[in-house]
Each structure stands twice: as C-alpha cells, then as structure tokens.
Amino acid sequence: VQLQASGGGLVQAGGSLRLSCAASGRAFSNYNMGWFRQAPGKEREFVATISWSGGTTFYADSVKGRFTISRDNAKKTAYLEMNSLKPEDTAVYYCAAGTAPISQFRFRSSYNYWGQGTQVTVSS
Secondary structure: OEEEEEOOEEEEOOOOEEEEEEEEOOOHHHOEEEEEEEOOOOOOEEEEEEOOOOOOEEEOOOOOOOEEEEEEOOOOEEEEEEOOOOHHHOEEEEEEEEOOOHHHOOOHHHOOEEOOOEEEEEEO
16 A cells, blocks of 8 residues: 655744645555654654554553544544644654554554655644
C-alpha cells in the first residue's frame, strides 16, 4: 500500500490543523493506521493509532484530549485532527499502516508502510 500524507502547514499556538493520509493499492481496511512525528534532533515518536475497523484508538499522553484520529475506509483515508496546537507539536508528521496487533501500536516496527511526511510548524 502507498501512503500520501498532506495537510501540514504553519499555524499559531492554539490553532488547528487536519492531516490526511490517502492510501492506494491493497485493501486499506485491512490495516491499522498510525501517526508518528519527528522533531529535529529527536527520535520518531508515536502520536495516535486507529484499528482497521475504526473501533479502537490510542493516543500518546502528550496529545490526548487535543488530537483525534479517524478513518474513512470507503475513501481509503485516515485523518489526524489537531486542536489547541502547541509549539512543542512542531515536527514532521508521518502516517503508517500495519497489520500487527493493535496492542503493539506504539512501536514503529508494527507498521509495514510509511508515508513521506508532512511538516507541521506551530509558532508561539
């Protein structure tokens, strides 16, 4: 499956952005979808994940209550709605698809396919 992330940009602190991850190729609905981010000089970190059915979601503590992950299997697209953005949310955001058990959601190795990343910059 090929993934294309979009929707990043420059936003002021307290603002909102909605990232999209469009998939093509093999059956999108077979995959759990995840969002990770990587800030300059830091490791890529888990942000959020959603199960193949959309029935289960998990979030990093740092974004819980501010970010919402969702998916539309008919459109083969996953989303990350980001509200109340903070300067520390600045990073390149990557979407990923995987078939590992959802219990392994935090690990990059649980995802087989990755998008190219989209830059999110939050100014103070």
